[in-house]
Amino acid sequence: MLxxxxxxxxxxxxxxxxxxxxxxxxxxxxxxxxQILAGQVWRLWTGHFVHSHASHxxxxxxxxxxxxxxFAPRIDAFALWSYGFFFSFLIxxxxxxxxxNLAWYNGLSGLLHAFFSCICVHLIHTQNRLYGVGxxxxxxxxxxxxxRAHGGYQGEIEGMAIIIEAHFIGVxxxxxxxxxxxxxxxxxxxxx
Amino acid sequence: xxxxxxxxxxxxxxxxxxSACSSGFGIDGRRGVxxxxxxxxxxxGQVPPKYEETVPHLRLPLTVGLAFVPSEKNSAYSLPEAKxxxxxxxxxxxxxxxxxxxxINIIPDTYMRSTKGFEGVDQIARLYGLDIMALVSYDxxxxxxxxxxxxLYWTIVGAYFIKGNQNQVTTFVDxxxxxxxxxxxxxxxxxxxEAKRSSTLVEVDQVNRAARGEGFELAMADMSxxxxxxxxxxxxxxxxxxxxxxxxxxxxxxxxGALQWPLVMLLAGLALLLGFRRMRSAGRQQS
Numbered sequence: 510m511l512x513x514x515x516x517x518x519x520x521x522x523x524x525x526x527x528x529x530x531x532x533x534x535x536x537x538x539x540x541x542x543x544q545i546l547a548g549q550v551w552r553l554w555t556g557h558f559v560h561s562h563a564s565h566x567x568x569x570x571x572x573x574x575x576x577x578x579x580f581a582p583r584i585d586a587f588a589l590w591s592y593g594f595f596f597s598f599l600i601x602x603x604x605x606x607x608x609x610n611l612a613w614y615n616g617l618s619g620l621l622h623a624f625f626s627c628i629c630v631h632l633i634h635t636q637n638r639l640y641g642v643g644x645x646x647x648x649x650x651x652x653x654x655x656x657r658a659h660g661g662y663q664g665e666i667e668g669m670a671i672i673i674e675a676h677f678i679g680v681x682x683x684x685x686x687x688x689x690x691x692x693x694x695x696x697x698x699x700x701x
Numbered sequence: 702x703x704x705x706x707x708x709x710x711x712x713x714x715x716x717x718x719x720s721a722c723s724s725g726f727g728i729d730g731r732r733g734v735x736x737x738x739x740x741x742x743x744x745x746g747q748v749p750p751k752y753e754e755t756v757p758h759l760r761l762p763l764t765v766g767l768a769f770v771p772s773e774k775n776s777a778y779s780l781p782e783a784k785x786x787x788x789x790x791x792x793x794x795x796x797x798x799x800x801x802x803x804x805i806n807i808i809p810d811t812y813m814r815s816t817k818g819f820e821g822v823d824q825i826a827r828l829y830g831l832d833i834m835a836l837v838s839y840d841x842x843x844x845x846x847x848x849x850x851x852x853l854y855w856t857i858v859g860a861y862f863i864k865g866n867q868n869q870v871t872t873f874v875d876x877x878x879x880x881x882x883x884x885x886x887x888x889x890x891x892x893x894x895e896a897k898r899s900s901t902l903v904e905v906d907q908v909n910r911a912a913r914g915e916g917f918e919l920a921m922a923d924m925s926x927x928x929x930x931x932x933x934x935x936x937x938x939x940x941x942x943x944x945x946x947x948x949x950x951x952x953x954x955x956x957x958g959a960l961q962w963p964l965v966m967l968l969a970g971l972a973l974l975l976g977f978r979r980m981r982s983a984g985r986q987q988s
Contacts, residue, residue, distance in 0.1 A: 536937035543799050561940055561957045571969055572960045578972035582979075611955065612761075612801060618958035650964075670956030679958075 517581055521574050528558060528570055528617075535559040540601055540614040553601035554594065557620045561669040568666070569617040576621060580628050583636070589624075596623040596682055603678045614672055622647065622679030623686075630687035644684070651677045733842035734779050736772040738877055741836070744817040757880035757887065758946040759832065761801045766831040767793060768808035770838040778843065780917060782810050788921045789837070795925050799932075806831065819884050826881040833887065834879045837924075841872045841916060843909055851902070860902035868909045870896045872916035874924050880945075887945065890931045892924025 531538060540556030541549070560566040577584070600619045604611055629644040654664075654673040664671035743749055769785050780788075786807060793805045806829045816824055822834055847854075851865030859865070877889045896916040900908035939945040960968075 535940075536933045547798075557958075565957050565959050568959050568962065568965050572965050575965070575968035575972035579968070579975055613955035614957065616957035616959050618960050620958075621960070664961065666957070666959050666961070669959070671959050671961075672956045675958040 517577075520586075521577065524573070525570050528560075528566060531555070531558050532560060532566060535561075535615065540604065542605065542609075542612050545601075545605060553605070554597045556601060556615050557597045557617055559615045560617070561615055561666075565616060565666055565669060569621070572621055573617055576625060580632075583632060584628065592624065592627060592686075593620065595686070596620055596627075596679070599623075599682045599686075600675060600678050603682070604672075604675065608674060611672065611674075614675060616672075616675070619672075619675030619679040622651065622676045623683035626680045626683035627687040628683075630684055630691070634691055647680055648684075651680045732778055732844075733840070734772055734776060735840035736770040736838050738770050738836055738838040738875070740773065741770045741813075741817055741838075742819060742822070747818065755883050755885070756944065756946050757883040757885045759880065761947060762803035763801060763832040764803050764830055765796075765805045766808050766825060766829055766834040767805055768813050768825075768834070768836060769810060770836050771810055771814045772839075778841070778913065780839075780913075784914060784917070785810060788917060792921060792925050792928075795929070822879070822881065822884075831881055834881055835876050836879065837874055837876045837921075839872065839874045839917070839920075841870065841913060843868065843870045843913055845869075845905055845909055848899070854902050862901060864899040864901050866900045866902060866905050866908075868898045868900055868905065868912050870909070870912040870916040872896075872913075872920040874917070874920045876924055876928055888931045888935045890924055890928035892920040892922070892927060894919030894923060 537549075538552060538555035538559045540552050545552050560569060597620055600623065601614075604614055626644060626647050629640045629647070632640040633644065651673070655677055658673050664673065739749075767789050769780075769789070772779055786809070789807045793807060796802060797805050808825055808829070812825055812828075813821070815821065822836075825831065826834060845866055845868045848865050848867055850863050851859075853859030853863045854865055872894045874892045875889060876892075878887045879885065880887055894916050896912045896919065898908050898912045939947065
């Protein structure tokens with residue numbers, strides 16, 4: 510238990526260190542529509558790991574660590590990386606395709622929303638239906654955000670506009686990926 | 702003795718004629734053309750105003766003006782207006798796809814010459830509805846020197862067939878981007894080039910002109926590359942030091958994905974609570 514906690518702490522420290530280091534290269538890593546369309550496709554993934562300023566980074570880093578801590582015993586590292594790779598790409602592609610007026614985007618929160626909803630769906634299926642409360646809460650949150658945005662409200666952090674569409678896309682992507690995975694697994698089980 | 706003197710005299714006159722003939726072709730030495738941004742913005746010895754703590758405010762997407770700073774004198778070495786427009790068009794093509802740029806307007810030299818200083822820039826900005834102005838100043842030096850093989854020019858035929866002239870053109874261009882309202886410089890990007898071409902004596906003018914054109918093309922291409930890099934740096938810089946205020950016109954956005962403090966506190970509290978419970982249960986299992 511103690512060894513696992515130490516490993517977790519080291520992992521968390523490395524993650525925060527990586528975010529801080531990447532911050533120095535934000536100009537070439539963030540989601541920038543023009544640059545992506547010009548061929549800098551790495552921004553589809555890396556845009557989620559850089560932030561506009563220190564407060565933005567702090568908020569998302571604390572949230573990421575808190576979420577990891579909440580779900581730590583139920584997450585395996587390989588799944589975390591592979592889902593991270595998949596979700597970051599998918600969120601960026603949707604932003605690129607459905608929001609042509611969005612010129613640039615950065616930040617981890619879209620990805621965190623995707624992770625949260627995906628893990629909740631998995632845990633509802635495998636462990637406890639009470640995790641449904643978390644899923645309902647996150648869906649309610651993003652729908653409320655979208656409704657407020659539709660009414661003209663624009664959230665900001667130190668002058669940076671919060672792109673709530675990324676949260677919504679994250680929840681949609683996370684939920685439907687998990688549901689899709691479970692359905693395909695069920696079909697595979699039935700056919701075997 | 703007298704006839705020998707006459708012969709030497711005739712030879713001297715012929716040599717003199719040949720020399721004059723040879724120097725009658727082409728250009729000699731170092732010539733050039735330049736335009737100065739400072740002289741244009743602060744004409745007739747005007748003193749630049751003291752530094753003011755105003756923060757430029759850019760409303761995206763921007764309408765940009767692009768022009769060459771006119772040179773003081775019009776000489777044979779000045780870049781033709783058509784060539785200037787062609788070079789600026791290439792720069793426009795490179796940057797007009799940027800999302801935060803609505804339009805790039807090329808401003809003809811004749812408009813720039815009408816009024817100097819920031820008053821002139823203001824007039825043009827009002828005319829075109831510009832938010833920012835990119836002014837390209839330049840300095841080009843053309844040197845034509847004779848190589849050892851130019852000795853054969855003395856044969857006259859050599860002047861037509863021997864490439865005894867080395868034409869070297871060094872070009873420097875510098876683009877300074879200004880916010881029209883605050884009159885503050887936002888960024889600048891230089892471009893340099895060096896073009897060398899050899900020629901026969903009779904082709905010096907023609908080759909030199911081609912080298913000067915090529916020099917401008919290469920320098921502008923270099924400047925475009927540097928400007929692209931500077932724009933990326935500028936975007937990163939203003940996000941950090943807030944030296945420029947940026948807002949977006951309707952229908953244009955950018956931003957970050959972020960959770961707000963109350964939710965972050967809730968998550969952090971939940972994580973701490975769960976962590977505490979896990980530690981307690983682990984302690985019970987050990988005891």
